[in-house]
Every structure is written in C-alpha cells, then in structure tokens.
Amino acid sequence: MRHLKKTFPARFGLATLALAVGCTSAIAQDRRLILRGEHGVPPETPVVLAAPEDLDPGLYTLKSTPDAPAVDGVVVADGERRSFVFIAPETTEPSSYQVSLSTRTPKPGEGVAFTPEGPNLKLAVDGRLLGIHHVDGAYKPFLYPLIGPTGAAMTRAFPIEKVAGEDDDHPHHESFWFTHGKVNGFDFWTVKEGTIRETARQVDASGPVLGRLTTRDDWLDPKGAKVCEDERVLTVYATRALRIFDYDVTLKATEGPVVLGETKEGTFGVRVASTMDVDKKTGGKIRNAEGLEDAAAWGKPSSWVDYSGPVGDETVGIAILNHPQSFRYPTTWHVRTYGLFAANPFGGHDFGVDGYGEHSLAKGESLKFSYRLILHRGGVDAVDLAQRFALYAVPPEASWDAAD
Structure with a gap:
C-alpha cells in the first residue's frame, strides 16, 4: 500500500x-x-x-x-x-x-464496516456507503465522498471529480480533511509546501453499534523531512436517520519544537456541496450555537456550527460540534458563505479574537482536537443541536445495578 x-x-x-x-x-x-x-x-x-x-x-x-x-x-x-x-x-x-x-x-456487513479499496478504505453503515478514506491523493489524507442520510453526497466533488455546475475554486478543499496553514512556517493548508502521509492504519472495531479507525500520519516539509506526526481516531456510529461520527486528532511534536502559526487557513475542514452554499441564495444557511447566522458566524468562537442547504430535492445539513476537552474550546470557525466549513483555533488576528493566536509545542508535547459530525435531513431546526451537544460534552450519569 x-x-x-x-x-x-x-x-x-x-x-x-x-x-x-x-x-x-x-x-x-x-x-x-x-x-x-x-x-x-x-x-x-x-x-x-x-x-x-x-x-x-x-x-x-x-x-x-x-x-x-x-x-x-x-x-x-x-x-x-x-x-x-x-x-x-x-x-x-x-x-x-x-x-x-x-x-x-x-x-456480515451489519452496522459499520470497513473494506479495503486499493490503498484506500471504504466506510459503510448497514451496507450504505458513508465515504472513502483516501490516501491516494497528492498532498494529504481525506474522506470523499461524504454521504448523508438521504443517500446524496454532502461535500463538493471537486477537485477529486469534476461535476457540472459545481464550483471549482480552492482545489485544496478536498471534501473532508485535517491540516493547517502554518506549521513551523510551512503551508500545509494550500499544499504549497507541506504534505501529510499516512504511515499506519488499524481498524479497531466494526459491526453493530460502531466502527473505529485509527491512523498515524507524518507531516513532511518540502524536502521530505518530518516536522511532526498525528494520530487520528474516526469513530462511526451505526445510526440510520442521521449519520454521526467522532473525529479525534492528537498532534505530536515528535521531532523537535513545533509552532502552529496564527492564520485563518486551517484546520479541520469540510467543503459542503456547492448547492448548499449560502452565496447561491437557494436556501443555504449557517448558524452557530449563539444564533449568529451566515457571514456573522465567521471567526466567532462557538461550541457548534451547522451548515445546511439543498442537495437534490431535499434540504440537508452538516453540524460540527467541538468537544469541551478539545484544544482552545470553544474553537473559532473559518466558515464561509461560499461553502468552506472549518474549525480553526489559530485565526485570532484575522478573526479579531484574542487568545486564538499561534501556539508552540516543545519536543514530546501534544495537542488534542475533538469534534463530532452530524449529517442530518432538514435545516438546523430539524435537529436539537443544543441537546445533542450537551450529551456529547457530558454523557448522562450512569449507575449499574444487579439485574431485576
């Protein structure tokens, strides 16, 4: 592979x-x-x-x-x-x-299943495609397509595929990805300098209830020297009316000090389907936990953001929830009315928010970023995101007693 x-x-x-x-x-x-x-x-x-x-x-x-x-x-x-x-x-x-x-x-195939597809890995829930974990791209791992509960793709196909009527700007927006625009001065976001290569992969769980994939990745400078590494854990739940998965990334300064620079170009990104864009004025809508909408949500700290709009004959939405234990919770959001949807806790100057600038790691230190994605039918009001966030942030208190 x-x-x-x-x-x-x-x-x-x-x-x-x-x-x-x-x-x-x-x-x-x-x-x-x-x-x-x-x-x-x-x-x-x-x-x-x-x-x-x-x-x-x-x-x-x-x-x-x-x-x-x-x-x-x-x-x-x-x-x-x-x-x-x-x-x-x-x-x-x-x-x-x-x-x-x-x-x-x-x-066989019940619940969440992972199937090799060349160097990549196909993810399915009860036999229905959720997406393909790609490592065959030139610059970084990414998940494409991202299939919602209606069976339609909810992320843009470009640049992986060309589809008539889609926007073809920002070719580095590859569906669903994690990277950053300044890491020890190298640009891993617009892929002008740095590349990310998967070095290890393990399917930890599959079947009813959930599936879990753990990968390790090297971040390489233009000469191929290792800058740092990460470990990514993707947990997919066997839900039906919704598609829900958790994405946890631990970035590790394995080779020496690492400086995550201050820039709006980052970090955990999704490029929504072009028909969902707010700028298309066909029903696209951005809303955050504070009720800020569309362009007003850009750069603001928030525990969650939802991006909804039409795909085919239905309105669908993608919600990203930021876990309270994630670095710099609540994260600031590089969410644009043209379709970019990214959580970025390093855009302080561009966003005009104090406390979200560059961050340095000494050798051996690490940072953890944690998110939950919910792919849903309807607009933001169709799912109770405040309640769902509360349960993601703090699970119910549980007691285990002897059986009746």
Missing part, C-alpha cells in the same frame, strides 16, 4: 468481541443500567459510558421493558479505559435498561 508503512499493534476489536459472546455466561453479565442527567436523550444519540470493570467485552442487548425493541450495546477499548456504547432510542429521564450479554451473531 502506497505511503502505508505499518499497522498498530493488534487491539481488542469487535471481531474478537463476537467470540466472547459464546464463551461467557450471559447470566453473570445481566445488569440494570439507569441513566440520570439534566437532558433527555434524543433518538439515535450515541451514549458513551464508562464500562464497569467486571463487565466482559462483547455485544449486549438493552431493553427498557420486556416488550420494548432490543437495542445493541458493546464494550470497547477507549484509549486507556473501556467504554460501554449504545445508540439510544428516544427516552425521558430517568432511563432504565435491562442489559444482557447478547447471544446473537451479527450478520
């Missing part, structure tokens, strides 16, 4: 978890899970909880009542801890579930 040097050490993925179902006593694993908190849980919300130490890895079944539809849950490795994750149906507080180790075998 071009540019790919190695994989991470083997991890405890869902393929292994499926084996645990057949060798662990389901009776010993029965629990009553009770959720408490200030917010109800909207339908199709990923709920990520700390897993009890004695809860075995595996696939679980959750039921609020004996007659209620079953919901899948799973125990997965989550950094240095283990998490219990499920996709919640609509609930009210308090929420109570009977949790039992599942005895069923997931169907």
Whole structure:
C-alpha cells in the first residue's frame, strides 16, 4: 500500500468481541443500567459510558421493558479505559435498561464496516456507503465522498471529480480533511509546501453499534523531512436517520519544537456541496450555537456550527460540534458563505479574537482536537443541536445495578 508503512499493534476489536459472546455466561453479565442527567436523550444519540470493570467485552442487548425493541450495546477499548456504547432510542429521564450479554451473531456487513479499496478504505453503515478514506491523493489524507442520510453526497466533488455546475475554486478543499496553514512556517493548508502521509492504519472495531479507525500520519516539509506526526481516531456510529461520527486528532511534536502559526487557513475542514452554499441564495444557511447566522458566524468562537442547504430535492445539513476537552474550546470557525466549513483555533488576528493566536509545542508535547459530525435531513431546526451537544460534552450519569 502506497505511503502505508505499518499497522498498530493488534487491539481488542469487535471481531474478537463476537467470540466472547459464546464463551461467557450471559447470566453473570445481566445488569440494570439507569441513566440520570439534566437532558433527555434524543433518538439515535450515541451514549458513551464508562464500562464497569467486571463487565466482559462483547455485544449486549438493552431493553427498557420486556416488550420494548432490543437495542445493541458493546464494550470497547477507549484509549486507556473501556467504554460501554449504545445508540439510544428516544427516552425521558430517568432511563432504565435491562442489559444482557447478547447471544446473537451479527450478520456480515451489519452496522459499520470497513473494506479495503486499493490503498484506500471504504466506510459503510448497514451496507450504505458513508465515504472513502483516501490516501491516494497528492498532498494529504481525506474522506470523499461524504454521504448523508438521504443517500446524496454532502461535500463538493471537486477537485477529486469534476461535476457540472459545481464550483471549482480552492482545489485544496478536498471534501473532508485535517491540516493547517502554518506549521513551523510551512503551508500545509494550500499544499504549497507541506504534505501529510499516512504511515499506519488499524481498524479497531466494526459491526453493530460502531466502527473505529485509527491512523498515524507524518507531516513532511518540502524536502521530505518530518516536522511532526498525528494520530487520528474516526469513530462511526451505526445510526440510520442521521449519520454521526467522532473525529479525534492528537498532534505530536515528535521531532523537535513545533509552532502552529496564527492564520485563518486551517484546520479541520469540510467543503459542503456547492448547492448548499449560502452565496447561491437557494436556501443555504449557517448558524452557530449563539444564533449568529451566515457571514456573522465567521471567526466567532462557538461550541457548534451547522451548515445546511439543498442537495437534490431535499434540504440537508452538516453540524460540527467541538468537544469541551478539545484544544482552545470553544474553537473559532473559518466558515464561509461560499461553502468552506472549518474549525480553526489559530485565526485570532484575522478573526479579531484574542487568545486564538499561534501556539508552540516543545519536543514530546501534544495537542488534542475533538469534534463530532452530524449529517442530518432538514435545516438546523430539524435537529436539537443544543441537546445533542450537551450529551456529547457530558454523557448522562450512569449507575449499574444487579439485574431485576
């Protein structure tokens, strides 16, 4: 595989978890899970909880009542801890579930699946394409296309493909990507100088509930010398009416000091489908958590921003939520009415916001950036982003009791 040097050490993925179902006593694993908190849980919300130490890895079944539809849950490795994750149906507080180790075998392709496609990796949810993780581009990894819940692409095809009627400006806006315009003085954003190459890849989980992909990337200067590296974790949830995934990037100063320069040209970027552009005046709309809209949202700090507009015969939207533990939360936003949608905490001077300038890392130091994307039908008012952000920022309080 071009540019790919190695994989991470083997991890405890869902393929292994499926084996645990057949060798662990389901009776010993029965629990009553009770959720408490200030917010109800909207339908199709990923709920990520700390897993009890004695809860075995595996696939679980959750039921609020004996007659209620079953919901899948799973125990997965989550950094240095283990998490219990499920996709919640609509609930009210308090929420109570009977949790039992599942005895069923997931169907092939059920939930989230990753399939090699040449040097790239295809991502699908229940057999429906979400996107392709590309490493075959000239400058950086990117995800293209980005398919929403209607089945239509929600990011621009150019420059990967040429589609009649699309804008063809800013060829470095490759659908969905992470980079920055000044790293030790080199421009990795407009790809005039720096390149980013994937060096390791590991599918940590796939199947019901979620899939997780971890990659490592080298940032190289024009002469090919390594400037720094990153680790990216993409977690895709097996939702249906929405498409939801988390994107966590840890940037590491592995080679020496790293200076992330002050510029509006960064950092975590999406180029929305051209028909969604506010400038087209066909229904495109930008709104942030403070209610600022369109051009007024540019450069402002906010916990989330939504960009919606028409694609085909429907209005759809992309929301990006910024986690409170992410560097310089709430991030400032390089979100433009012509279709660029980027979270950038380094554009202080251009944005006119103090505290968002350059940042230096000593060798061995790192920064973490964390975001959740929600691809939805309808405009911003069709999804309760304030509530969804609250649950992303602070999961419900949970207690695990003996089964009834």
